[in-house]
Amino acid sequence: MSTEKGFRSPQNLDGYVIPPQSIRVLNIADAGFRDEKILAISVNATAGQIVAAKEQHFLGAGRLGYVLALGSPSMSDQWWFADGEKGTGMTETLMIFNPSDEQVSANVLILGLEDAVDPPATTLTIPAHDVVAFNTSALVGMPDGLHGAVISSQSGDNLVVERILTRPAGTSVVTSVVLGGQEGARSMRWSVPTSIKIALKDALVVLNTSSADALVTVFSVGPGGEEPVPGLIDITLVANGIISIDLLDDLALGRALEIVGTQNLLVERRLERTSTLGGRSGSLAIPG
Structure with missing residues (x-):
């Protein structure tokens, strides 16, 4: 466990037994990590294989949201994000975790800006x-x-890197958390198995992760196979550029979607929450 005060390895969580084909829930606050x-948490199996996920409620400190998401099964040398944003009432935080035994220097580079803007960048030291x-x-x-x-x-x-993004939502705010795409996750094809049923602007955010211009097409998947969505064919996306895509045509609603480019891309979804909660939640589409 890595906290603001340093690394801790609680003995009460060592040797925790998970029977075959079962689920165990750990209350981290009750384990001595309240408030x-x-x-950041590393879960290591001494035998067998596991899948780890987190359930997290953001409440206070300017954040409001709920997250249920898988952890990362591996570390990587690169982590990519498409749907970052800066503006009034918005806060974007990159949580950069170093689970290794050695100090790491990490480069942060912002992409997708106008040509006239030099990409902001910095180098951070992440202790072991x-x-x-x-x-x-x-x-x-x-x-x-x-x-x-x-x-x-x-x-x-x-x-391992996550992005925490808080945006205004009506009279409140909404916080979403997305685990980045690893180096191997960049792909020329991304899948959205479950699409929205109601027309939505800025439903997809696409980042061109290559140094060459790309063409992007959104396909709807129906009984007859893939069919390009009108108005979403051969969209020009400049090198290291970013676009948001509206899903308004009936062909894009209620069907699986494929986002295909001529260069490697990263695709994030912006999904509306319920009518009572408001705002958007974020998630990566599926590469490959």
């Missing part, structure tokens, strides 16, 4: 078994608006 402002919370608005020259990002280690596969 931790920063907390520690997590650094980095607010992207602290970058010099960071403009308002949509942007992508890539966080790169200078020394190999030794990082």
